[in-house]
Amino acid sequence: MTERCLCTSLRQAAAFSTAHYDAVLAPAGIKITMFRLLRRIDEAGCVSISDLAGIVGLDRSTLGRNLRVLEKQDLIATRPGQDQRERVVELTDHGRRTLETALPLWRSAQDSFAALLGPDVLTILEGLADLNKNQETYEGDRA
Amino acid sequence: MTERCLCTSLRQAAAFSTAHYDAVLAPAGIKITMFRLLRRIDEAGCVSISDLAGIVGLDRSTLGRNLRVLEKQDLIATRPGQDQRERVVELTDHGRRTLETALPLWRSAQDSFAALLGPDVLTILEGLADLNKNQETYEGDRA
DNA sequence: CAAAATTACGGGTATATACCCGCATCATGA
DNA sequence: TCATGATGCGGGTATATACCCGTAATTTTG
Numbered sequence: 001m002t003e004r005c006l007c008t009s010l011r012q013a014a015a016f017s018t019a020h021y022d023a024v025l026a027p028a029g030i031k032i033t034m035f036r037l038l039r040r041i042d043e044a045g046c047v048s049i050s051d052l053a054g055i056v057g058l059d060r061s062t063l064g065r066n067l068r069v070l071e072k073q074d075l076i077a078t079r080p081g082q083d084q085r086e087r088v089v090e091l092t093d094h095g096r097r098t099l100e101t102a103l104p105l106w107r108s109a110q111d112s113f114a115a116l117l118g119p120d121v122l123t124i125l126e127g128l129a130d131l132n133k134n135q136e137t138y139e140g141d142r143a
Numbered sequence: 144m145t146e147r148c149l150c151t152s153l154r155q156a157a158a159f160s161t162a163h164y165d166a167v168l169a170p171a172g173i174k175i176t177m178f179r180l181l182r183r184i185d186e187a188g189c190v191s192i193s194d195l196a197g198i199v200g201l202d203r204s205t206l207g208r209n210l211r212v213l214e215k216q217d218l219i220a221t222r223p224g225q226d227q228r229e230r231v232v233e234l235t236d237h238g239r240r241t242l243e244t245a246l247p248l249w250r251s252a253q254d255s256f257a258a259l260l261g262p263d264v265l266t267i268l269e270g271l272a273d274l275n276k277n278q279e280t281y282e283g284d285r286a
Numbered sequence: 287c288a289a290a291a292t293t294a295c296g297g298g299t300a301t302a303t304a305c306c307c308g309c310a311t312c313a314t315g316a
Numbered sequence: 317t318c319a320t321g322a323t324g325c326g327g328g329t330a331t332a333t334a335c336c337c338g339t340a341a342t343t344t345t346g
Contacts, residue, residue, distance in 0.1 A: 002186065005249070006256055006268055007160045007175050012200065013271040014150075014157035015333080021150045032150050033302065043145065050324060057155065062303050064326065069301080085311045085324040106148070113149055117271075124267045125149055128156040128260075158303080176332065193294060205333050207296065212331080228294040228341045 017113060024109035028102035034070060035106055037063075038099045041076060041091055048086040049078075070095070160256060167252035171245035177213060178249055180206075181242045184219060184234055191229040192221075213238070 021032035030038070040056050041047065049067065053060040067089060070076045075095035081088040091099065114122055164175035173181070183199050184190065192210065196203040210232060213219045218238035224231040234242065257265055 002182065003253070004269060005164075005175070005179060006253060006260075006265075007157075007164045008179050009268055009271055010153070010157040010160050011176075011332095013268075014153040017150045017153050021148075031301080032148070033154075036148060036151050039145065048324075058302090059304050060324080061305080061326070066302075081324095083312070083324080087325070110146070110149060117149075121267050121270065122149075124264050125152055125156075126147060127264065128152055154302095174331080191294080201332090202334050203294080204296070204335080209332075226294080226342070230295070 020113055021106070021109040024112070025102055025105050028098055028105055029073075030075070030098060030102055032106075032109075033066070034075070035099075035102050037066060037070065038075060038091065038095055038102070041089055042096070042099055046088055046090045048081055048083075048088055050086070052089060163256055164249070164252045167255070168245055168248050171241055171248055172216075173218070173241060173245055175249075175252075176209070177218070178242075178245050180209060180213065181218060181234065181238055181245070184232055185239070185242055189231055189233045191224055191226075191231055193229070195232060 018032055021035075025032060025035055028035075037052075037056065040052065044052065044055060047055070049064055050060055053063040056063065058066070067076060067078065071078060074092055075098055076089055077092050078087045078089050080086065117125065161175055164178075168175060168178055171178075180195075180199065183195065187195060187198060190198070192207055193203055196206040199206065201209070210219060210221065214221060217235055218241055219232055220235050221230045221232050223229065260268065
């Protein structure tokens with residue numbers, strides 16, 4: 001019985017949780033990763049890709065590709081900003097409706113997952129999310 | 144301040160931890176994902192892809208692709224098994240040496256990460272890894 | 287024993303992610 | 317004002333992962 005790799009445990013737990021949220025969100029037609037982006041874009045209103053990347057803590061190019069998928073599904077729209085280098089992102093109507101459909105589903109996934117974990121684990125998990133605080137420029141707000 | 148998504152927190156924590164382990168393992172020329180596979184293959188001695196997939200809890204095709212990378216780096220060798228449908232995997236000498244180089248590095252990554260988390264979180268995290276127990280056929284052994 | 291079901295694998299495709307590089311565009315300072 | 321440097325973005329490529337499908341081999345069963 002080799003000692004468990006903490007990193008591997010975390011990765012597996014993340015994969016498990018992702019599958020759980022994805023399954024619950026399925027009726028809305030989006031997955032947890034995309035839900036997260038939509039929610040952040042909704043909050044931000046109208047952001048550049050780089051700014052959003054800072055907010056969500058993703059690489060800019062990663063985010064760009066993810067956004068292209070969302071755009072193809074007509075969930076978001078992008079257009080050049082005042083600064084012609086920027087592309088500015090915002091939700092479409094369809095994106096807003098999708099987000100509204102997804103929100104109670106997310107709520108339910110969140111609650112059932114929290115119940116599965118139990119209160120102790122919950123507290124810990126919230127703390128875990130702050131590991132990244134150093135890396136990320138993003139700060140203060142929670143999600 | 145929107146409520147944090149537990150799934151996203153977990154995913155971010157996993158990403159952070161992965162970066163940590165990868166950085167520490169870098170001198171050995173492998174990442175934590177590959178280290179994990181090498182270690183399991185070493186334990187198993189000589190397994191088929193499907194069996195190994197069961198052990199590590201990965202999709203067979205995912206594992207197949209990962210193994211191809213390891214094979215290209217001459218860390219493992221594959222050959223057809225007695226059952227001609229199977230491909231059987233084992234470490235090469237280079238793979239074994241790499242694993243030996245990597246082990247103390249992993250140890251160090253594990254210790255520093257554990258220290259970063261603190262004992263409470265540690266206990267929790269070990270429990271988290273068992274979330275998958277249901278999904279996975281894999282059982283009993285730890286890593 | 288031959289037909290049918292099962293199993294093992296690879297390939298295609300998709301998601302989610304990162305890094306590096308090049309090309310625009312903007313901002314600055316000589 | 318205009319060269320130089322910084323910034324924003326996309327593309328190329330790579331890793332890590334999954335699902336589905338087709339093909340080949342084995343096992344089961346009638």
